[in-house]
Amino acid sequence: MIEFPHGGRKVRRRYTIRRADPAVGIAEFEFELHNHGGAATRWAAEANLGDHLSAIGPRGTMALRRETTAHVDATAHLFVADDSAMPAAFAMAEALPPHTPATALLVTPHGPLSRPGPTAAVADLRQFWLEDTELEATFSGLDLAPSVAAYVIGEHHLVRRASELLASTGLDDAAISAKPYWRNDRPNAPHGEPARD
Numbered sequence: 001m002i003e004f005p006h007g008g009r010k011v012r013r014r015y016t017i018r019r020a021d022p023a024v025g026i027a028e029f030e031f032e033l034h035n036h037g038g039a040a041t042r043w044a045a046e047a048n049l050g051d052h053l054s055a056i057g058p059r060g061t062m063a064l065r066r067e068t069t070a071h072v073d074a075t076a077h078l079f080v081a082d083d084s085a086m087p088a089a090f091a092m093a094e095a096l097p098p099h100t101p102a103t104a105l106l107v108t109p110h111g112p113l114s115r116p117g118p119t120a121a122v123a124d125l126r127q128f129w130l131e132d133t134e135l136e137a138t139f140s141g142l143d144l145a146p147s148v149a150a151y152v153i154g155e156h157h158l159v160r161r162a163s164e165l166l167a168s169t170g171l172d173d174a175a176i177s178a179k180p181y182w183r184n185d186r187p188n189a190p191h192g193e194p195a196r197d
Ligand SMILES: Cc1cc2nc3c(=O)[nH]c(=O)nc-3n(C[C@H](O)[C@H](O)[C@H](O)COP(=O)(O)OP(=O)(O)OC[C@H]3O[C@@H](n4cnc5c(N)ncnc54)[C@H](O)[C@@H]3O)c2cc1C
Pocket: 013, 014, 015, 016, 017, 029, 030, 031, 032, 033, 034, 035, 036, 037, 038, 039, 040, 041, 042, 060, 083, 084, 085, 087, 088, 180, 181, 182, 183, 184, 185, 186, 187, 188, 189, 192, 193, 194
């Protein structure tokens, strides 16, 4: 959770530690430079070498799951993520044990491979780069393993739609980890989470 200057005060916004090397004292972040303004995006767009920010972390509740539901091992993993959530999806994919089947639905208006992807260590990750309007069609073509652990992260309405699509395939709610990162109709709250209804 990072503090950004905002009209003479500070607001908090949440960002994913994409990579870190605590021994060297380095943490890497990837900012989606969206064009709707916002304190975090303005700061990132104008940042200069040597600028400082205050942050608290690491925090967060979403992590790779060993089990989909109680006593059912996760044998495959599915990530649905937009640009804001690809750092999280790729960091989690890179942390999977080698040769674990994994699929990523990467929802972006910017086209395939339009941002840094996962490292070669997860070259086996099945990646689908798609536009928001292609979500339903892409889902219908997926052959999901019955014991898949799903992670759905990104814009509020996308998270809701993708969670409903997953549930409609018969996947147990408990196998779906869902977290909205932002809302396309309002700024995030001062503590950094999307505003609730
Ligand atoms: C746990 C967590 C981890 C996150 N990790 C990352 C990360 O690693 N990288 C990253 O880029 N984002 C990440 N986000 C999302 C990021 O915190 C939000 O996008 C945040 O709203 C950006 O703040 P802002 O000050 O730029 O815009 P805000 O002041 O929150 O919003 C201003 C306007 O911009 C719009 N907006 C906000 N975000 C976006 C967006 N991504 N695309 C288009 N329009 C937008 C809003 O709808 C609003 O109209 C994460 C969020 C959470 C909760």
